[in-house]
Structure formats: C-alpha cells, structure tokens
Amino acid sequence: MNSEKPLSHLGYLWVALLLLPVFSLFLGIYLSCKDGLVWDFSHDGIMFAVDYFSVQLSMAALSFPWVALVTANHRSGQAAKQIISQNAQNNFANYFLHREKFNDYIQLVAKDIAIITEVDAFKLYEIFFRKSSIVSVDPTISSTSSDCFIEIFHECLHSPTQIFDQKNTINDIKSYFEDFTKSIGVKTDLSDFAIGSGINKHIFPIFELATKALDFGITDSESVAVAESENQKIRDKTTNFIRLIRDHYPR
Numbered sequence: 001m002n003s004e005k006p007l008s009h010l011g012y013l014w015v016a017l018l019l020l021p022v023f024s025l026f027l028g029i030y031l032s033c034k035d036g037l038v039w040d041f042s043h044d045g046i047m048f049a050v051d052y053f054s055v056q057l058s059m060a061a062l063s064f065p066w067v068a069l070v071t072a073n074h075r076s077g078q079a080a081k082q083i084i085s086q087n088a089q090n091n092f093a094n095y096f097l098h099r100e101k102f103n104d105y106i107q108l109v110a111k112d113i114a115i116i117t118e119v120d121a122f123k124l125y126e127i128f129f130r131k132s133s134i135v136s137v138d139p140t141i142s143s144t145s146s147d148c149f150i151e152i153f154h155e156c157l158h159s160p161t162q163i164f165d166q167k168n169t170i171n172d173i174k175s176y177f178e179d180f181t182k183s184i185g186v187k188t189d190l191s192d193f194a195i196g197s198g199i200n201k202h203i204f205p206i207f208e209l210a211t212k213a214l215d216f217g218i219t220d221s222e223s224v225a226v227a228e229s230e231n232q233k234i235r236d237k238t239t240n241f242i243r244l245i246r247d248h249y250p251r
Helices: 011-033 043-054 052-062 064-111 120-128 147-161 170-183 196-214 221-248
Strands: 116-119 186-188
Touching: 011 052, 011 064, 043 052, 052 064, 064 116, 064 120, 064 196, 116 196, 120 147, 120 170, 120 196, 147 170, 147 221, 170 186, 170 196, 196 221
Parallel strands: none
Antiparallel strands: 116 186
C-alpha cells in the first residue's frame, strides 16, 4: 500500500468500500427477480425485505470494518514514514554536529602542538570515525578505529623506508613523512627535519594528535579500554618505525 498517496486515491479503499455492497446489490437483484418479488413500501413489505435481504445487508455492512482497516493501515504507513524521515533528519543533523565538535576539539589540540601548522579535522574524522555517516552516527570508537591511520602510516612512511637498497636520503624520508601527514590532513613545519631526535620531534606529535582524536570517541567506561588498545597499536607502529630509522639510517 502506497502511504504517500491521499487516502481517496488508493484503489484498495475503493475496493474495500464498493466490492461487498455492489456484490450484495447484484445478488439481491438476482434473488428478487428469481423469486418474482414486487415493490411493497408498506410496513410489512419493508420488514419482509429486511428479513429477506438480511444476508446481503450483512455482507454489505462488512465493507465498513474493511474500510476502517484500510484507513488504519494507511495511517500507520504514514506514521512510519514520518518516523523514518524524522530519524533520518536527526541522524543528518547529529552527524554534522559531531563532525563540527570534533573539528573544534582537534583545532584546539593542534594549537598546542608546535610543529603542526594546519590540520584538516574532517579528514581525520573520516579516518577515526569511519562507521559514522549521515545515515547512522557512531560517536564511539571501536576496535578498528586506528586501522585506517596505521594503514596510511605504513603505506606512506613505514613501507618506503624499509626498502634499504634504495639508499633513501634524509630528503627521501622527509618526502615520505610529508606524504603521510598530507594523507591524514596535517601540515607540519619540516624545516628542522633530521634523522635521530629530529624524526622523533615530528613523529610523536602526530602520534599525540592521533591519540587525542581517539580520545574524542570515549563515551563510556567500556570505550576507555578500547581507546587504550587502539592507542597502543599506534604506539607500537611508531616505536617500530623509530627503531627502523635508528638501526638502518645514519644520523
């Protein structure tokens, strides 16, 4: 049943309203002709007609509850669509509200990190809150929230620096690092980028920003443990990268 149409435009309504009365009418005409009945508008004649056509009248009366059922079904369909529409509007509004609050939060965090000159918080949002959309908002982090960040880290920075026979120079590693930060929506000041403590100076602030982004998804006591687990994944990846640089690239 199409609940978007007006009730009077529904074929089901007219079927429910007319089918039984019309059928009862033709059945009554058929029986009265067969039995040779004649018109009699006296009291006795009317009482006889009511008794004679009682089955047909009962059948015709059944159209009223049928129409009521169709009407109720139509109204429930309209109510369901209104609820769905309202939920969609709420999800849409909540999604963008959550994004805006995340943006405000990340911008405040980035101000306290010296090497970060600019941050696209919406790109970070897409990385850490991949389950959120305008259809369904999920403000809580999950056990896979850091996967996209680690994947970008590995693809742009960790993996290229592991190809030792290319004899990557400091400028190569700097370029890899820049590709990584751009991929997560972060611009940094790389003027003093160098092997050793110089890399630590740039890597750990990015890790700190990622940690803060994950912390934004802590909504209950259960998500605290999830956040710690996800932060540990990033911490391990960062530590492995620092060890790689220290062991294979001269200062």
